[in-house]
Amino acid sequence: MLRENAGKLQVASIVKNEPLAHDVYHITLSAPKLAADARPGQFVMVKVAPGLEPALRRPFSLHRFDGEAGQVEFIYQVVGRGTDILTNRVAGEEIELFGPLGNGFCLEKGSRIGLVGGGMGIAPLLAAAEEISRLGREVVTFLGAKTGDYLLTTKDFAALGPLYLTTDDGSAGDKALVTKPLLDYLENKKLDLILACGPTPMLRALSKLANEGGIPTQLSLEERMGCGTGVCLGCATAIRADTPEGYTYKRVCHDGPVFWARDVLFSVPDKITAKGGCDHGQG
Amino acid sequence: MGKARLGVQFGPLKLKNPILTMSGTFGFGQELGEYYDLSVLGGIIVKAVTAKPRIGNPPPRIAETAGGILNAIGIQNPGVDAAIAEELPPLQGLRKEGTLVIGSVSGHSFEDYNITTKKLSDSGLVDAIELNISCPNLKGGGLTFGTDPATVKKVVAGVRPLCDVPLIVKLSPNVTDIVEIARSAGAGGADMLSLINTLTGMAIDAVTRRPILGNVTGGLSGPAVKPVALRMVHEVSQAVDLPILGIGGVISGVDVVEYLLAGATAVGVGTANILDPLAAPRIVGELEEFLLREKIESVEELIGGLLLP
Structure with missing residues (x-):
C-alpha cells in the first residue's frame, strides 16, 4: 500500500546538538537513507517532538550530508516554540525526519x-x-x-x-x-x-x-510552511508566469x-494582492 | 482474527470505508498518491475549484496555533476548465477501485456556483460534488453565502437542478445556529451535509505587532476545533434528516469513531494530511483495529450510537 515516497519519513538518532553562536545551534543526526538520497539545496522537515505540541514539522535546509558516514547536519536559529524545543533534544535521542524534500540547486553547468x-x-x-x-x-x-x-x-x-x-x-x-x-x-x-x-x-x-x-x-x-508535500499551498511565493496577473503562486516546498x-517576484502590485473574495475557510 | 466491515452507505453513495480526505488538504490527489495507494480511502474530495482560475492570497498563508493551524490560502486553483482537462482525468482509475472522487465548488456569485457545478457534473469525472459555501463575500454586496439561511437555500437551490450527481453542502461553523443553516441547505436540495469548515481566527506577532497571515484572518483547523465540530455534528444530526460528513481535527481512528457516534456517516481527514502525509491510511487502519478490539462487526453500528444521559 505504501509507495516510494513513504520512505522519506524516517527515524534518525541525534549524534550531537550544540550551540554554535548565541541562539544558533548545530545538530548532527544519524540518518543513512536521508544522507544517501540528499542533494544540495534540499530541505528536511523535522518533528521536533512527538505529539501535537507543536503539530507541524519544521523545515530546515541541509547544511551538510555524508552518504558514507550516514549523517546529516543542520544549522538552526531559535525563532519560536519548535526550535526552542529542539535545543533540548540530546545525543542518543530519536527524532522523526521527513525528507529530502524540494528540488535543490541545479549544478549542471558552470565551471x-x-x-x-x-x-x-x-x-x-x-x-x-x-x-x-x-x-x-x-x-x-x-x-x-x-x-x-x-x-x-x-x-x-x-x-x-x-x-x-x-x-x-x-x-x-x-x-x-x-x-x-x-x-x-x-x-x-x-x-x-x-x-x-x-x-x-x-x-x-x-x-x-x-x-x-x-x-x-x-x-x-x-516561507512559512505547512505540509512539505505540496498539498496545502501554504508556502506560496510569487513567480513570474503567463497569467493575466503576470505571476502565479508556486509552492516553496514542492516547486522549490x-x-x-x-x-522570482519580491513584491506584486497592490491591486492584485488586495483582499477580495474567498479569503478564508477551506482553502 | 475476524474482519470488521468498514463499508457505509453515505446517502446515495457507497463508501468502502467512511474515511474521506478533505478539500484543500489533498490537492488533486497527485502528491500524496506518491506516498500511498489512494484506493485505501473511502474517497477523496479534491481542491475546490472556481469558474475562473484564482491566484490565491499573498503569503504568509499559514500559521501554527495551539493544537491547530490557521490558513488563508484563498482557494488558489486552476479553474474548473483546467481541473476537468488536467487534474481529474488521472483520478479516474481510483473510481474503478471503488474510491470515490468528489469535486469541490467554490464561488463568488450565484452564477459562479451554477457554472462551476454544472461543468463539473457534466464532465462525468466526479462521483459527487461538495458545495463550499463558506466564502464570505458575495459579489456586489455584504451578504455571505454560508452564514445567512436564506442565501444558503438560494445558492443550493440554484445549483441543484444543474447537478446530476449527489450534492454535499459544506457548512460554515461561523454562525449563531448551525442547525438553521443545515435546514436551509436541506430545503435547497442538499443530499448530504458536511461540517464543519474552518473557524475564522487570527494570529498576531507580538514583536512586530502585525498579523501573521498576509490575509490578516484565516480559518482554524486541526484537533483544536474537534470539540466544536463534534457538538455541531451532534446537533445537526439530531435535527436534520440528512447524512452527515463529519469534519474537524480527526487525527486518529478513535476520532473517527467519535464522529460516527455523534451522528456522522462519513468522516473527513483534513489537517492530519498536512501534519503527516501517511495520516489517512493510518487512520483507516486504526478504525479497523478499534472495531476488532471492541468486537464491533460493522462500522454502521456506530453511526448515531451516542448514549445520551
Whole structure:
C-alpha cells in the first residue's frame, strides 16, 4: 500500500546538538537513507517532538550530508516554540525526519560558481560548496551577517575556495553588504552561476545585480510552511508566469525551494494582492 | 482474527470505508498518491475549484496555533476548465477501485456556483460534488453565502437542478445556529451535509505587532476545533434528516469513531494530511483495529450510537 515516497519519513538518532553562536545551534543526526538520497539545496522537515505540541514539522535546509558516514547536519536559529524545543533534544535521542524534500540547486553547468549567503542563509550553501568541489569545479564564496559571530562555519568554506566576508557592524570581514565584495569580484573576474540564500533584501539586491549582469542565479527561498508535500499551498511565493496577473503562486516546498532569480517576484502590485473574495475557510 | 466491515452507505453513495480526505488538504490527489495507494480511502474530495482560475492570497498563508493551524490560502486553483482537462482525468482509475472522487465548488456569485457545478457534473469525472459555501463575500454586496439561511437555500437551490450527481453542502461553523443553516441547505436540495469548515481566527506577532497571515484572518483547523465540530455534528444530526460528513481535527481512528457516534456517516481527514502525509491510511487502519478490539462487526453500528444521559 505504501509507495516510494513513504520512505522519506524516517527515524534518525541525534549524534550531537550544540550551540554554535548565541541562539544558533548545530545538530548532527544519524540518518543513512536521508544522507544517501540528499542533494544540495534540499530541505528536511523535522518533528521536533512527538505529539501535537507543536503539530507541524519544521523545515530546515541541509547544511551538510555524508552518504558514507550516514549523517546529516543542520544549522538552526531559535525563532519560536519548535526550535526552542529542539535545543533540548540530546545525543542518543530519536527524532522523526521527513525528507529530502524540494528540488535543490541545479549544478549542471558552470565551471566557476559563486555562493552568496546572508545570516542563516549561509547554512545550505556548505552542502553546495562541497558538491561543487567534488565535481572538480571552482567555488567562490561571499558571506555576510549582522556580526562576526553569525558568520557561520567560515573555516569549512575557506577550505574549499576563496572566501569573502562582510558584517553589518564591521566585527569581522568588511563593514559592508555582502553584495559589495561580489561586485568588486565581478569587476575583474567572471562567475558562470550564482547560488544564494539569505534574507529577502539581500536576495532582492542580488537578483537585480544578477539579472542586469546576465549571470544565471538560483535563489533558495524560505516561507512559512505547512505540509512539505505540496498539498496545502501554504508556502506560496510569487513567480513570474503567463497569467493575466503576470505571476502565479508556486509552492516553496514542492516547486522549490530553489528558483531562478529571473522568475522570482519580491513584491506584486497592490491591486492584485488586495483582499477580495474567498479569503478564508477551506482553502 | 475476524474482519470488521468498514463499508457505509453515505446517502446515495457507497463508501468502502467512511474515511474521506478533505478539500484543500489533498490537492488533486497527485502528491500524496506518491506516498500511498489512494484506493485505501473511502474517497477523496479534491481542491475546490472556481469558474475562473484564482491566484490565491499573498503569503504568509499559514500559521501554527495551539493544537491547530490557521490558513488563508484563498482557494488558489486552476479553474474548473483546467481541473476537468488536467487534474481529474488521472483520478479516474481510483473510481474503478471503488474510491470515490468528489469535486469541490467554490464561488463568488450565484452564477459562479451554477457554472462551476454544472461543468463539473457534466464532465462525468466526479462521483459527487461538495458545495463550499463558506466564502464570505458575495459579489456586489455584504451578504455571505454560508452564514445567512436564506442565501444558503438560494445558492443550493440554484445549483441543484444543474447537478446530476449527489450534492454535499459544506457548512460554515461561523454562525449563531448551525442547525438553521443545515435546514436551509436541506430545503435547497442538499443530499448530504458536511461540517464543519474552518473557524475564522487570527494570529498576531507580538514583536512586530502585525498579523501573521498576509490575509490578516484565516480559518482554524486541526484537533483544536474537534470539540466544536463534534457538538455541531451532534446537533445537526439530531435535527436534520440528512447524512452527515463529519469534519474537524480527526487525527486518529478513535476520532473517527467519535464522529460516527455523534451522528456522522462519513468522516473527513483534513489537517492530519498536512501534519503527516501517511495520516489517512493510518487512520483507516486504526478504525479497523478499534472495531476488532471492541468486537464491533460493522462500522454502521456506530453511526448515531451516542448514549445520551
